[in-house]
Amino acid sequence: MRRIRQPRRLVQALTAAAVLTGAVFGGQALASSTPKPPTTAQQEKGMVAGRPFHDPVDADTSATQRITITLDAHRTRFDLSGRSVRGESYNGSFVAPTIRVAPGSSVSIRLVNHLKVATNLHFHGLHVSPTGVSDDPFLCVAPGRSLTYELAIPKNHPQGTFWYHSHAMGTTCPKPGQMVDDSMGDMPAMAPGSSPSVAKPMPFMPGDVENQISAGLSGALIVGDDRTLLPPKLRHITTHTLVFKDAQIDAGGALVQNTATTSINSGAPTVRLVNGQLRPVLSMRPGETQLWRLANTGADIFYRLHLDGYRFTVIGEDGTPVAKVRTESDLLLPPGKRFDVLVTAGAHAGATWLRTLAYSNGPQGDNYPDTRLLRLDVHGAGTTRLPGVSGRIPTAQPDLAHAKIAQHRKLVLSESADGNSFYMNGQQFMMGNGSVFATPARLGTVEEWTIYNTSGEIHPFHLHTSDFQVMSINGVPQPYTNRQDIIPVPYEQNGKPGVVVIRIAFEDFTGRYMFHCHIAAHEDNGMMSYIDVA
Secondary structure, three states, rough: OOOEEEEHHHHHHHHHHHHHHHHHHHEEEEEOOOOOOHHHHHHOOOOOOOEEEEOOOOOOOOOOOEEEEEEEEEEEEEEEOOOEEEEEEEOOEEOOOEEEEEEOOOEEEEEEEEOOEEEEEEOOOOOOOOOOOOOOOOOOOOOEEEEEEEEEOOOOOEEEEEEEOOOOOOOOOOOOOOOOOOOOOOEEOOOOOOOOOOOOOOOOOOOOHHHHHHHHEEEEEOOOHHHHOOOOOOOOOEEEEEEEEEEEEEOEEEOOOOOOOOOOOOOOOEEEOOOOOOOOEEEOOOOOOEEEEEEOOOOOOOEEEEOOOEEEEEEOOOOOEEEEEEOOOOEOOOOOOOOEEEOOOOOEEEEEEEEEEEOOOOOOOOOOOOOOEEEEEEEEOOOOOOOOOOOOOOOOOOOOOOOOOOEEEEEEEEOOOOOOOEOOOOOOOOOOOOOOOOOOOOOOOOOEEEEEEOOOOEEEEOOOOOOOOEEEOEEOOOOOOOOOOOOEEEOEEEOOOOEEEEEEEEEOEEEEEEEOOOOOHHHHOOOOEEEEEE
């Protein structure tokens, strides 16, 4: 089990006064000591399991010309399967509205910050510009301010499942630079290429991604409709979006946060929810095929999905159509991972369970129990079984196995023995830091990176702006099936680091491409950097 984090410097400073003045988070006074976390059964008390499955609500994209969406980040009391829980949300629900966009579209997303801390947005997996008011995680929206993000979705953008979430790299916005917000006047922000002017090194200041995602600030994002890439008879099948996110609820009914006196512990008991529902029931007809869009939009924990008696037909991974369709009995979803899969019901009525199997992400990490997530209920009149899918899905990206390699890079992931500090090439990320790489990447080139993990737990490596191809894992060559934007890097065993080799094609956009471990506690506490693309 990963250790409970020690109180973080920045949060200590912010909450010390709150303790003295009786300030609260979500209406509950801060405790003077950390109590034993409630069991999963205690956290589920008051919830109702077994309700009919519902997809997340969609954001309003009814405009026929230019799509404008408003996301209001605020403290919220939301209903989790009948239990009232306090946290934070975009527009009022634990699972944020699903944003649907089309390749070639222009989308304006106005983020209004009613939180007491800084926040921002990251559009995970989107191949859009990392500069300007686009997918730049260095942008910062101060409390009481707003910022309108402008996303230009390329016409050739892959169709599939993505997601969005807070990528707040601190609880306050940095002072250097100014950016004018088009809706509410001047807003403090980190200007591209700027760095704080300090006379001496600053103490490490953690980010706030774990807090904000855990509190509720994440949701799905769908580009296009990948049913259009399937054989004609499959282009009108039913689709469902399954957003997996856990709720760690304290004794007072609030989602647990990192404060001066409490810490999120990813190994502690938690409630695993699907679209904010506790063990909902999803119905299918005998012989029916559906497309399920699976997304782990939680902060820290892994899912190892298994549908009893069934196999998943994978047509997309991390938003990219696959070059080779495959069937899997289990799918590993570390934080941020997505799969688009076809599921065909059995020929006869019956019920089964979608579950996350027992899983350990290493001796320095967590051990997760086998947990039921959703009941699949097959009933009603049968339907004609549709043809299977095999081979290459149209628009799958080309194999990089024979690409000319412009540069080789080495990246080492490590952490302190107490599990509280995390590093890339020996450095902890802070907003004013430069890249761990001294030389930039060049647009139009392909690079090969060798990623080493010297710690005792898996680190899911994620790259912004571009995806990558996995070439080998622990020395074993990987056949090409698809590009992806997250890969679990195996942990060190018997003194031998885990090793993953990837290839990245830098296309279309210059700027800073961030990369980090997607366990939010790890990126918050240093396991993050970026590469300049020139």
